Amino acid sequence: MLAGIDYFIVIAYILGMLLLGLYFKKFVNSSEDYFLGGKSLPFWAIGMSIVVSDIGALDFVGVSGQAYRYGVSVGNFDWVGSVPAMILAAFIFIPYFWRGGMYTIPEYLGRRYNKSVRTIASVTWILFFALDLGVLFWASAVLLNVLMGWPIWISILSTAGVVGLYTYFGGITAVIMTDVVQMIIMFTGGFALVYLSLDAVGGWENMVEKISTMGPEYRSHFDIIQPSDTKSPFPWTGILFGLTFVMANAYMIGNQSIVQRCLTAKNEWHAKASMIFGSALKMFVPILVLFPGLMAVVVHPELADGDQALPMMIKSILPPGLVGLMFAAFFAGLMSSVDSLLNSTATLFTKDIYEPYIKQDATDKHYLKVGQITTLVLLVIGVITSPISSDFPGIYVAIQTFMSYFQGPLFAILLLGIFWKRTTQWGGLSALVIGIGFAIFLNVFKDQFFTIEDPFLYISWWSFLLAFIINIAVSFMTKKHSEESLKGLVFSSKILTQNKSL
Amino acid sequence: MLNFDWLSGVSQETAKMIFFSLYLVIGGLVLLIPNDYVFEGIKKEERFWYMNLKIWALTVLGILATIYYIF
Numbered sequence: 001m002l003a004g005i006d007y008f009i010v011i012a013y014i015l016g017m018l019l020l021g022l023y024f025k026k027f028v029n030s031s032e033d034y035f036l037g038g039k040s041l042p043f044w045a046i047g048m049s050i051v052v053s054d055i056g057a058l059d060f061v062g063v064s065g066q067a068y069r070y071g072v073s074v075g076n077f078d079w080v081g082s083v084p085a086m087i088l089a090a091f092i093f094i095p096y097f098w099r100g101g102m103y104t105i106p107e108y109l110g111r112r113y114n115k116s117v118r119t120i121a122s123v124t125w126i127l128f129f130a131l132d133l134g135v136l137f138w139a140s141a142v143l144l145n146v147l148m149g150w151p152i153w154i155s156i157l158s159t160a161g162v163v164g165l166y167t168y169f170g171g172i173t174a175v176i177m178t179d180v181v182q183m184i185i186m187f188t189g190g191f192a193l194v195y196l197s198l199d200a201v202g203g204w205e206n207m208v209e210k211i212s213t214m215g216p217e218y219r220s221h222f223d224i225i226q227p228s229d230t231k232s233p234f235p236w237t238g239i240l241f242g243l244t245f246v247m248a249n250a251y252m253i254g255n256q257s258i259v260q261r262c263l264t265a266k267n268e269w270h271a272k273a274s275m276i277f278g279s280a281l282k283m284f285v286p287i288l289v290l291f292p293g294l295m296a297v298v299v300h301p302e303l304a305d306g307d308q309a310l311p312m313m314i315k316s317i318l319p320p321g322l323v324g325l326m327f328a329a330f331f332a333g334l335m336s337s338v339d340s341l342l343n344s345t346a347t348l349f350t351k352d353i354y355e356p357y358i359k360q361d362a363t364d365k366h367y368l369k370v371g372q373i374t375t376l377v378l379l380v381i382g383v384i385t386s387p388i389s390s391d392f393p394g395i396y397v398a399i400q401t402f403m404s405y406f407q408g409p410l411f412a413i414l415l416l417g418i419f420w421k422r423t424t425q426w427g428g429l430s431a432l433v434i435g436i437g438f439a440i441f442l443n444v445f446k447d448q449f450f451t452i453e454d455p456f457l458y459i460s461w462w463s464f465l466l467a468f469i470i471n472i473a474v475s476f477m478t479k480k481h482s483e484e485s486l487k488g489l490v491f492s493s494k495i496l497t498q499n500k501s502l
Numbered sequence: 503m504l505n506f507d508w509l510s511g512v513s514q515e516t517a518k519m520i521f522f523s524l525y526l527v528i529g530g531l532v533l534l535i536p537n538d539y540v541f542e543g544i545k546k547e548e549r550f551w552y553m554n555l556k557i558w559a560l561t562v563l564g565i566l567a568t569i570y571y572i573f
Contacts, residue, residue: 072573075569075573079566079569079570080521080524080566080570083562083563083566084524084525084528084563087528087532087559087562087563088528090555090559091532091535091540091555091559095542222573223514223573224569224570224573225514225517225518225521225570225573226514227510227514227517228506228507228509228510228512228517229510235506236514236517236520236521237506237509238506240517240520240521240524241506244524267543267544268542268543269540269541269542269543269544269553269555270543271543272540272555273553273555273558276555276558276559276562277558279559279562280558280561280562280565283562283565283566283569442504449504449505450504450505451505452505455505458504458505458506462504
């Protein structure tokens, strides 16, 4: 399906990313440069990076498919599911992490609770990221093969080669600055598709009118708030309790690959601004990934599988050249996800596992080298393990689902850790372990507890609530931490009296 | 209970008002943040109104509320 000009655009894009990423090699002289960009990056680059690393090639197809089936309610994930959480992160959590000079979220948990909480959180993230890498490689490569006929192993090896080289040498600075270009490409390709699709359906009002008269199953396609008894996975109760209160906050505040970007900011203002700027950009994401799915309802109303909506729109709407740009946008989604996983996992391993458990008090150059080697090892593992996922078709969804279950309890201990002085190390540890166990239990027996098809939003909420209650109960039963040990780790009203020491 | 059956009587319009109330509460809390805290990291002589992150946050919340009003 790709024409000559499309191949030219894609190859130029891949080479451009490689050269741009390698340019940032000269800025890496220490482990702080490698993991935190020397704390020198501006808010706009970080904000763009946060947004692009959150959208993968699979999301383009998946979200369009859900919009085809369920309508605009899927937009909740990028609207109410991001903006309030990013504002909370910007004004409360990020300044604490930034001022504390932290590298990782588990590092905060270790200081606030104990080493076990830090290790459990870190190992869980590392396992998730490492497993996700191979699965992401394979699932994205298969998608690019189906969409464009691009050979699977060329996708994997070119992505691994380019991303591996610039992440190995340039660290997080290369990751963020290439993300900036990747976001511009993704938005340009996406908006081109939306603009031409809108033209094809005769404008927005015409599309709304056509879809609204297509039958009862399309009647709620333009209702962003779905009733609590809806059969779709997005009842408003799940959106409010599971997504807005728990998963969104856990993702924006507790996800290493998101928070680490903010910690690279050149000062505290830039750290806060990066999140708010990112939240502004986030509001455009549903336009890119959701609207093509909606328009496909008019252009291709008989699709058996909603996930075919986006590929069909690309095939039927885009001219040569723009197909290449859209393909580059998919590639950008894959690359930005892979570079985030690599750099975040290397940071977690070096700072939370290697430094405290394997070799303490080594030189800074040593930790820099460990970070680089970890990046390389992860990449090799990701490439080698990627074909395994072809034997387990549901593994991508399974990994994402597992991660969503970890996030409720994680957010519960983060929230109480920062806002409640009385929380103790044993409260945090028991909440994390029991909360994760409870989420797994609910998932295993979901058919007996829930009426909707995919109750991940509800499971996140209930596991969060249980972890929250357990943390409080166990904390009251165990010895509280000294004031001295909590300095700079717990929210203080001094923040409102302009005391910089918090 | 785990399915929030006890909220099944709440209409979509009321649910939408709950979301609007949430944005209002967040907006109100943002307004309470002192300017010095918002500008922390920027020298006093380099602080301009357009760098006030409260304005950024309120603008984003305003757009978000508009989207929920439209749909």
